[in-house]
Amino acid sequence: MASPSSTARVPRSAARGRHPGSATREQGPGAPRPGSRVRRQLPTSPWLFAAPGILVVGVFILYPFVSTLVNAFTDRRTLMPGEYVGLANFRELLHDEMFWTGLRNSTLYVLGVVPALVLLPLLLALLVQKNIPGITFFRSAFYTPVVASIVVVGLIWVWLLDERGLVNALLEAIGVGKVGFLSDQWLLLLSAMAVTVWRGLGYYMIIYLAALANVPRELHEAAQVDGAGAVRRFFTVTVPAVRSTMVLVAALSSVSAFKVFSEVYLMAGPDGGPAGEDTTLVMLVQRTGTGLTGRVGYASAISVVVFLVTVVLMLLVLRADRKEET
Amino acid sequence: MSVTEKAPPAETPATARAPRLRDEHGRRIRVWELVLRYALLLGVLALTVGPFLWQLSTSLKGPHEDIFSSPPRFLPGDPTLHNYQRVADTIPVWDYALNSLKVAAANVVTNCVGSALAGYALARLRYRGRRLATLVFVLAMLVPAESIIIAQFTTMRELGLNNTLIGVVLPGCIGAMNVLLMRNAFLNLPYEIEEAAFVDGANAWQRFLRIALPSVKGTLAVVAIFAFMGAWDDFLWPLIVLSDPSKFTLTIGLNYLHGTFANDERLVAAGTIIAVAPLIALFACLQRYFFRGVGEGAVKG
Missing domain, CATH: 1.10.3720.10 (MetI-like)
Incomplete structure (x- = not known):
């Protein structure tokens, strides 16, 4: 995650200490240039290079973002321009039971998914870290769920967790009996979380593998000499060494968990269950704001809440990180 | 064999018996550790790739084959591409x-x-x-x-x-x-x-x-x-x-x-x-x- 300041850092050729002459060479349109070629190129072409990207990002990301903020204060509908209504949408949110259901489910999703996605992929990375024969095959195989579309993954698990599906057949075979994974409100949410974790394992495993490669072997050896067992070494050597990666994973996974849509949409259906009790916030946005009668204004207000919560989540993770550090 | 697997430090007997397998730092990997690792790897493999294979197997099962059987049948008895046609x-x-x-x-x-x-x-x-x-x-x-x-x-x-x-x-x-x-x-x-x-x-x-x-x-x-x-x-x-x-x-x-x-x-x-x-x-x-x-x-x- 690049902070604006670090990405905006301008590496001047002079600062890099290469060829003193190069510092003045590309100073921009204002600088006197020896070759007429350069004069012809510079004023226009840099913007030609960047223009397509800026245009796309401006029209399809930044403009919609601003327009979401504006629409949230209007009663705009899909086919109706709408008027300014002040905070009416946000007041309505407070009394909208479905909004609170969505907020609850999306929040529960974060609480359920993030700890699992911070810890399990780390353990998995430790498992595939050592170069034993065939390990590259296992690493690739564990990544397969990441490659598959979320729709494919969702449908595979809908079939696996079906009342007559494989998981229930196995549970029955060992005498546990059938479990209504997809019929009970809470079990369904839990199953969707499990699918999210299942699909995220391989992705975060790769991130952790890169971090583990940078842990000095000497630390482990020193701890081993001191008589620390595997569990002890995990907590005293591995965890501190990959802590910043754990924070990164927590940040990435909590933001994406709060925005959960596809898993629950596929497993609970477009309405989030018979009474919508498994609706998540983004599902509510999609349901409210689309179609010919879509309430764009109201859906935008929910979108603003989604955006604000993701910002708060990021800040919380970063703050927890700083607290632990001091 | 079982002695080496149970002895907690297991350093001497296991390493003596171990095949010449070394990790990236040149240290020998003990046999019981290797067995444990492969067992875990296979377990996770079943969890991550298994669902895809089950889906593949289901897609290849013909109309007359029971896909709901318990205990489940992992391999299609009579594989067919009929479902893809459908x-x-x-x-x-x-x-x-x-x-x-x-x-x-x-x-x-x-x-x-x-x-x-x-x-x-x-x-x-x-x-x-x-x-x-x-x-x-x-x-x-x-x-x-x-x-x-x-x-x-x-x-x-x-x-x-x-x-x-x-x-x-x-x-x-x-x-x-x-x-x-x-x-x-x-x-x-x-x-x-x-x-x-x-x-x-x-x-x-x-x-x-x-x-x-x-x-x-x-x-x-x-x-x-x-x-x-x-x-x-x-x-x-x-x-x-x-x-x-x-x-x-x-x-x-x-x-x-x-x-x-x-x-x-x-x-x-x-x-x-x-x-x-x-x-x-x-x-x-x-x-x-x-x-x-x-x-x-x-x-x-």
Whole structure:
């Protein structure tokens, strides 16, 4: 995650200490240039290079973002321009039971998914870290769920967790009996979380593998000499060494968990269950704001809440990180 | 044998017996540890790949085979491609696959060209407002797509592009993160070669095309693969922007198939295999770029 300041850092050729002459060479349109070629190129072409990207990002990301903020204060509908209504949408949110259901489910999703996605992929990375024969095959195989579309993954698990599906057949075979994974409100949410974790394992495993490669072997050896067992070494050597990666994973996974849509949409259906009790916030946005009668204004207000919560989540993770550090 | 497995320190007997297997630091790996590792690896393998195989197996089971049997039967007794034929009869699955392919291919081309150009402008060219241009991409990257999706939809309506494949491609056709990835790749190149070309009179286009671009092929491949995968797998945006069933992409078509024929598991299974097979093949061929993309996207992005 690049902070604006670090990405905006301008590496001047002079600062890099290469060829003193190069510092003045590309100073921009204002600088006197020896070759007429350069004069012809510079004023226009840099913007030609960047223009397509800026245009796309401006029209399809930044403009919609601003327009979401504006629409949230209007009663705009899909086919109706709408008027300014002040905070009416946000007041309505407070009394909208479905909004609170969505907020609850999306929040529960974060609480359920993030700890699992911070810890399990780390353990998995430790498992595939050592170069034993065939390990590259296992690493690739564990990544397969990441490659598959979320729709494919969702449908595979809908079939696996079906009342007559494989998981229930196995549970029955060992005498546990059938479990209504997809019929009970809470079990369904839990199953969707499990699918999210299942699909995220391989992705975060790769991130952790890169971090583990940078842990000095000497630390482990020193701890081993001191008589620390595997569990002890995990907590005293591995965890501190990959802590910043754990924070990164927590940040990435909590933001994406709060925005959960596809898993629950596929497993609970477009309405989030018979009474919508498994609706998540983004599902509510999609349901409210689309179609010919879509309430764009109201859906935008929910979108603003989604955006604000993701910002708060990021800040919380970063703050927890700083607290632990001091 | 069992003695060595139970003895907790197990150092001497196990290492003596161990095959000459060493880890990356030249230390021997003990046998019981190796056995434990492989057992765990196989367990996780069953969990991660098993569901795909079960789906494949279901898709190959004929109409007369019981797919609900308990205990379950893992292998189809009489494998048949009949279900794939039936998917094609039920929904225009090959048209959907073609739509997905068009969207994904377009996404690859626009992302590669657009982000290479913009990345080069941000990294190498000098002009007023470059910091601002960089900031535009950083801000765009930080906006969560889900929170602007309704406004993107109304924007598409205003442009008259809703319910078209172009509308599916446009919002992500030059990803801000890809631009920043390319920028980083160009920044990591040494200046000297480009300077030499500059002295020789090469203009910005020539320097970009002949010198800088060939040096960042690796990152470009990462951008291409993730653009393909992102477009092929995307669900929420095409679901919102496409309403005409003849224009569906595979993921939306599958959702439709599931919604309409949910109780025909063989059919849905065949559909999902059609959707996932190309990506697994792609992944099998180009693994290292997939892994590289995860690292670059997460750490630098």
